[in-house]
Amino acid sequence: xxxxxxxxxxxxxxxxxxxxxxxxxxxxxxxxxxxxxxxxxxxxxxxxxxxxxxxxxxxxxxxxxxxxxxxxxxxxxxxxxxxxxxxxxxxxxxxxxxxxxxxxxxxxxxxxxxxxxxxxxxxx
Amino acid sequence: xxxxxxxxxxxxxxxxxxxxxxxxxxxxxxxxxxxxxxxxxxxxxxxxxxxxxxxxxxxxxxxxxxxxxxxxxxxxxxxxxxxxxxxxxxxxxxxxxxxxxxxxxxxxxxxxx
Numbered sequence: 191x192x193x194x195x196x197x198x199x200x201x202x203x204x205x206x207x208x209x210x211x212x213x214x215x216x217x218x219x220x221x222x223x224x225x226x227x228x229x230x231x232x233x234x235x236x237x238x239x240x241x242x243x244x245x246x247x248x249x250x251x252x253x254x255x256x257x258x259x260x261x262x263x264x265x266x267x268x269x270x271x272x273x274x275x276x277x278x279x280x281x282x283x284x285x286x287x288x289x290x291x292x293x294x295x296x297x298x299x300x301x302x303x304x305x306x307x308x309x310x311x312x313x314x
Numbered sequence: 315x316x317x318x319x320x321x322x323x324x325x326x327x328x329x330x331x332x333x334x335x336x337x338x339x340x341x342x343x344x345x346x347x348x349x350x351x352x353x354x355x356x357x358x359x360x361x362x363x364x365x366x367x368x369x370x371x372x373x374x375x376x377x378x379x380x381x382x383x384x385x386x387x388x389x390x391x392x393x394x395x396x397x398x399x400x401x402x403x404x405x406x407x408x409x410x411x412x413x414x415x416x417x418x419x420x421x422x423x424x425x426x427x
Contacts, residue, residue, distance in 0.1 A: 236421050250415070298370070
């Protein structure tokens with residue numbers, strides 16, 4: 191049974207750095223073709239993909255946020271960490287981590303398991 | 315970036331009636347080498363994370379009722395709910411995974427008439 195859970199601060203001040211942790215179980219990030227992504231959703235708005243890290247340490251970032259994001263994994267702890275710098279109020283959103291299985295035409299490649307999300311408010 | 319659009323923005327359907335949601339990508343998301351369309355559909359109910367319904371444009375995720383079906387190819391895709399149930403009230407998103415950045419559509423809200 192695959193589960194994911196996001197954790198981190200609920201309130202962050204503008205210009206500060208946000209660090210979010212996704213702790214998962216039921217799979218390993220050292221297994222071929224497995225990935226974990228971060229996706230956010232501002233209140234009442236659509237989903238926005240942020241970053242993805244693969245079993246082979248490959249990473250992908252949203253170009254619009256790339257210079258502010260870092261995604262890392264700790265396979266031994268079953269965790270993925272997202273760091274976002276220079277926060278602004280527009281970064282207020284629910285942040286989700288999600289599991290993905292498949293690579294380059296194999297597997298599902300949709301996000302088949304999601305955490306419940308963590309709401310982050312950026313405000314002074 | 316591949317932009318995803320959806321139509322309509324919202325629709326109200328009577329219980330037991332069918333619902334159709336359209337999704338269009340700004341460029342093809344079909345790969346000739348894999349013969350697959352790189353598109354997923356999600357359902358999101360209030361206060362919940364999204365749930366994967368469909369991947370590869372038409373493959374139903376395990377446990378998803380067969381009243382949900384996906385179709386289309388290239389740049390034009392459709393999610394069909396054959397007989398709307400009360401528990402289908404949600405926002406539905408399409409997402410392409412053909413290219414990075416991965417992109418979602420703006421969502422379509424489905425309500426009961």
